[in-house]
Amino acid sequence: MLAAMPPPVPSPTPAPGAPRVRERGDACPGALRLHSADDGHLARLRLPAGRLTARQVEVLADAAEALGDGRISVTSRGNAELRGLADGCGAELAPLLAEAGLLPSPTHERVRNIVASPASGLDGLGAADVQLWARELDERLCAAPWAAGLSGRFLFVLDDGRGDVTGLGGDVTLVAVAPDAAHLHMGGRAVRVAAADAPRAALAAARAFLSAARAAGTGAWRVRELPEGSGLDVRDVRKALAAEEVPEAVLPQGPPPAPGPLGPAALHVLAPLGRLTAGRLRALLPADEVRLTPWRGAVVAGTDPARLPALEAHGLITRPDSPWAGVSACTGRPGCAKSLADVRADAVPGRPGLPVHYSGCERRCGHPHGDWVDVLAAPGGGYLVDGAPVPRTDLAPAVTTARTAPRTTR
Template identity: 90%
Template sequence: MLAAMPPVPTPKPAPGAPRVRERGDACPGALRLHSADDGHLARLRLPAGRLTARQVEVLADAAEALGDGRISVTSRGNAELRGLADGCGAELAALLAEAGLLPSATHERVRNIVVSPAAGLDGLGAADVQLWARELDERLCAAPWAAALSGRFLFVLDDGRGDVTGLGGDVTLVAVDPRTALLHLGGRAVRVAADDAPRAALAAARVFLSAARAAGTGAWRVRELPEGHGADVRDVREALVVEEVPEPVLPQGPPPAPGPLGPAALHVLAPLGRLTAAQLRALLPADEVRLTPWRGAVVVGAGPDRTPALDAAGLITRPDSPWAGVSACTGRPGCARSLADVRADAVPGRPGLPVHYSGCERRCGHPHGDWVDVLAAPGGGYLVDGAPVPRTDLAPAVTTARTAPRTTK
């Protein structure tokens, strides 16, 4: 069924005041579609970004038959279909359900699980957290209370290399070794047995929901809980808590570069975060495909010999590509709020820091960490990290911003 979304977001609170959510979360899903200027939008939660070869084909077919022929990869490794026509909701849901992409009608929007995409492929992680993700997803869908989580609540599972810990998880699991993990929630951490890690992550989400209900502010995310109502990871009692970790520090590592990941996997990026149906199909054959939070895909079962074909399909296959790390919001004509067609205006500059083009101050889909902010301004120009730049001068300005030494924002 198609459900409309409210046109105006909840206002931001005054500095120092707790955020109060006066209405329920209206984040889009596969069943709750969002109405945009270019048609309806569906967001598919893909725990760990994982797609089977069959699911890749179904997603490409759905984009062509029901949407605009493209698939957007989100900053959580999920997939979006745009340009969907009125009345296609039931047909889309049937296609997704048949392919195993809709395992729970009640929990489909809360299956936000980001995982180190190279886990189990290159031998660098402390544990194969992809296996944790599958168990967590099963437990999440089986818990009736978990349907009350916001569609923005995020589980992050890091295999110890620190590539996804900086993505702003509400509940974060970090593999320490094959037998141990650290569970992070609200600035605290406890050590748990690796076998209990998925169960502990789900229990931490329940601790958050209890804290949110007690606060009465309608919080969607852990960081929105008001002072005095924080979610305490020490309240996780459904799994074996070995010990609290004093002053926990999340590991920080770089994302995987485009190119080979171990002996039989390739990481490629989608230009500006969008794949045509043909580009999605070009990832096949594959043992599986893992969409990544950096708007790319890991092709499991592909060796370096596949690189020329993927490059010819228009995918970003090399770390020295100037388009690596360049992303953009939807922009005009798909978004009424946007001041510009940011995808048409985007230029890469030279390789360097990530750069994100935004059509309005919401900056939808911007990267985490340090990045170059290119914001459309009234009158046709842009602000590059706050400095006015005519559209015709974007290339040198973006190059300078991506390659110059940075100070903390």
């Protein structure tokens, strides 16, 4: 049965240099534990590597229309959110998700946070197909009873060597460095493991984090929240696997795949402002599978890239030179009580350039990682664009300047 949860009570902000102490459990929403918002309840579905089968695409679109507001929000981790859910919808939603394979473990559904290079195995780039690692890691995660104790915010990142997802702030990051080898990064250190052992190594690292968090007694949800001297050391993975430390391992950094073709049988599109209508989601079919991405789009595998013009006609972003590419926004009004503005209605793209994110309040929910233009709603109806006050009517030129000006000048 689905249960609506009350708004979380934030933990006190720690003093400078002091470790964060989490006095309450993680209130991150899931598919079974809903968040109550001004526009109804919200369900967040964890989709390891963003993967959806064709059948699951249909089920998700049907659920959005029948139970929610008809839209699917794509999160910055490539997960899916249903909004506008009514009270008492649990008798329909949970069985629907379970039957489609979207709820393989009720006890672990919030901890299946796995991001993987979405184009891996499709475009000939990368050292290994980390989508296969993601599937094995998910199976191992759901089969480990202790893993249910991870926070709903703990994140596994699997990069195939191109560096497109390494900047997403993973707690445990696997990087393919050769077809038969990977680097496991955690807490500023790295070890080298065999590619065949990579998913098992990632799970062992997560267990080491849990042990360190319990010993520290601060209720840490993420690796970065552990206090200094917590005893966490990724080299402990060597106790379970044949791993050797890589003293100067550097995380590769690369751009996300551009909207457009991905090899001969795949394509990449973006959802306007990170939301797909049920109709736009269905328009991605036929396909072997659909992979929702951390850039609020979808990689469609097993399809003809010649379909791109038809998908553009459905309102999807299919070209890297689209001014809407890289533009995202939080929920804003009327769905969020904390928001100062209807940021989705106010959003303008400016010219293509840096990613830009519109936020209704200082929490900046869903903002991108890395370098981005910060457009923040201000009291009185205006906005702050990278901290500078801008009237709502002048957003377009201000955002264009911020997206295209050299970053060193701002």
